[in-house]
Amino acid sequence: MLKLHTTDLSPFGQRAKIALRAKGLLDETELVETYGGTDALGELAPMRQIPILEHDGFILPESQTIAEYLDDVFPAPSFLPDAPNSRATARLLARIADLYIAPHFLTLVIGMRDDLRVDQRVTTFNALNQGLGFAEQYLAEDTLYAASDTLSFADLALAPFLFYVPHLADWYGMGAFPNTLKCSNYLSRISKREHIDKAFAEMETAYKARVASLKN
Numbered sequence: 001m002l003k004l005h006t007t008d009l010s011p012f013g014q015r016a017k018i019a020l021r022a023k024g025l026l027d028e029t030e031l032v033e034t035y036g037g038t039d040a041l042g043e044l045a046p047m048r049q050i051p052i053l054e055h056d057g058f059i060l061p062e063s064q065t066i067a068e069y070l071d072d073v074f075p076a077p078s079f080l081p082d083a084p085n086s087r088a089t090a091r092l093l094a095r096i097a098d099l100y101i102a103p104h105f106l107t108l109v110i111g112m113r114d115d116l117r118v119d120q121r122v123t124t125f126n127a128l129n130q131g132l133g134f135a136e137q138y139l140a141e142d143t144l145y146a147a148s149d150t151l152s153f154a155d156l157a158l159a160p161f162l163f164y165v166p167h168l169a170d171w172y173g174m175g176a177f178p179n180t181l182k183c184s185n186y187l188s189r190i191s192k193r194e195h196i197d198k199a200f201a202e203m204e205t206a207y208k209a210r211v212a213s214l215k216n
């Protein structure tokens with residue numbers, strides 16, 4: 001039995017959901033729609049954050065750990081390329097997404113509600129752009145996906161965050177990808193790929209609903 005606690009708006013949740021979809025497991029997964037921070041999530045994991053996966057009684061938080069667990073239990077298709085350099089790049093890009101992009105993304109999303117001050121906007125976009133610059137160094141340009149010609153941990157982690165970059169830049173009146181053309185090109189090319197396209201469509205709908213609720 002597979003169950004995923006998540007919401008379509010969350011790029012962390014989408015990492016787990018894309019993983020399930022790519023493994024052909026989404027149809028048999030019960031999706032529990034929830035935002036983070038609830039008492040019900042707190043009973044499953046101390047972080048109280050989405051996503052949380054349940055698999056035959058095993059309860060697992062943290063999106064990257066969930067993706068790695070799914071790859072261990074359901075090995076095909078693998079989320080790691082064959083070549084050691086590409087495998088390392090896939091892991092590195094996922095780590096860059098978590099360490100240097102995700103924190104600034106969260107500040108900007110929370111700031112939509114709390115009306116981030118102008119100086120904080122600039123600081124946060126500078127930090128976000130620095131994180132994107134780190135990804136830029138390692139993104140492959142001549143491959144179908146971020147690290148190779150197959151979907152990997154890099155795409156599961158990076159693509160959902162990059163999806164939001166133009167949306168958040170638009171919301172805050174900032175430029176998207178000012179010095180990161182490779183990231184921008186990657187976003188265009190990945191948005192057409194199987195599994196990612198569905199995630200992006202779900203995020204688009206969820207983001208529009210979020211914007212509408214903030215404007216009301």
Ligand SMILES: N[C@@H](CCC(=O)N[C@@H](CS)C(=O)NCC(=O)O)C(=O)O
Binds near residue numbers: 010013050062064
């Ligand atoms: N490191 C976590 C981050 C997950 C995360 O920040 N989830 C957000 C939603 S996008 C959340 O549940 N926030 C609620 C809270 O922190 O109380 C992961 O990779 O799964």
